[in-house]
Amino acid sequence: MVGVAHTKRECWVIAGFEPRTNNESSRLRDLKSGRSGLGFDPVVHSERLTATDESAKKSAKRVLNELMRGDPLREQSCWKETPLDLLCRRGERNGLTRFLSEIRDRLCPLFSRTD
Template sequence: MAPDPRGPLRVALACEDQAQRSLLVHLTRNVVEREARERGAHWLTDLLDEQLAFCGLRDHEGTPAHLRCYLLQNITEDFQALRIQGRPVRLNALRDGRPAGAETQRWRRLVLLFEVQPVPPDVLIVALDTDGYPERRAELEAAMPSPPPLCILLATPHPEAEAWFIAGFEPRDPREQARLEAFKRDPARKLNFVPTEEPHRLTSHPNEAPTDAKRVLRLLMFGDATSRPPDLDELPALSERLLSNLELLSRRGEASHLTDFLHQLRKRLVPLLLPGPPHA
């Protein structure tokens, strides 16, 4: 099959931070590349950068790769500035005959911001940490329009993005093995579960807790006990290492919603690049 003459598949990323952006980019590319290899579509793996483009709401030429996303914190401000035929947009306060709550209105605004662009994206991926509240995923799902105006995929790391990175951790040397073992025997860090096997049991608050996902990720990777998200310059290497083993991620990621996101990519995004049944 030849490359698509219409240009690359445009995948818009709407997320909360750079850790989520890195998750979305690397997981999407890894799933597409694997499916292409299994189908023998080597042209796609060779030309992936020409066939798959990540974007934000209004990317400009020369926008650095790490800025090709839309930050959810800007929804309210951007929606207030939105004009259609010169007029501000007013959403119906009702949904299915009932008052639409604040979260529903928020996600309706987000989808509309992308839908009315002069050239809407082909796919919109929305990422939202549950922060330990699984109902946040249900609220996001319930707020999505039906039928959706775009192909919309939902990524809801539970409890937060760092849990998805941790799911891919396998020790590479004795020091890393010792760090992982410390969660079982060190009284200061002792957990009643293995964080790499059950990342959904980690927490996003309070930050002082030994179960804090950000702290656990830094301890495993760097031996650093601070609770802070990965630095921007750390994310490429972290993503390359921790997000490549899709079988491992799928096995460990059921309760953290990672397995579901990988399924969405394979069943809904991949066919836009490779029509036909997925590889068995």
């Protein structure tokens, strides 16, 4: 099964971001309301990251890079360690919840035992 994000794959990762350090908290705070802030929380409302130009304020790629600093392991932790119910709540409008439901309803039964 292949998953493709409704808007951008990056929005799904951002939806799972939980700051671990003071530095990460500061970066998120700056993204929300700093000098060039978005005016909204990109973690809670990642579906609002709609810009196609990667350098634009509302670019999901830019926001992801700001939060992760290019660390693929940190990015991976956003979808591996974040509780599923939280991912589903945050992913209501960016397609993640629908994708996770499809996995649960269509893929998981293929691997369940029917003894």
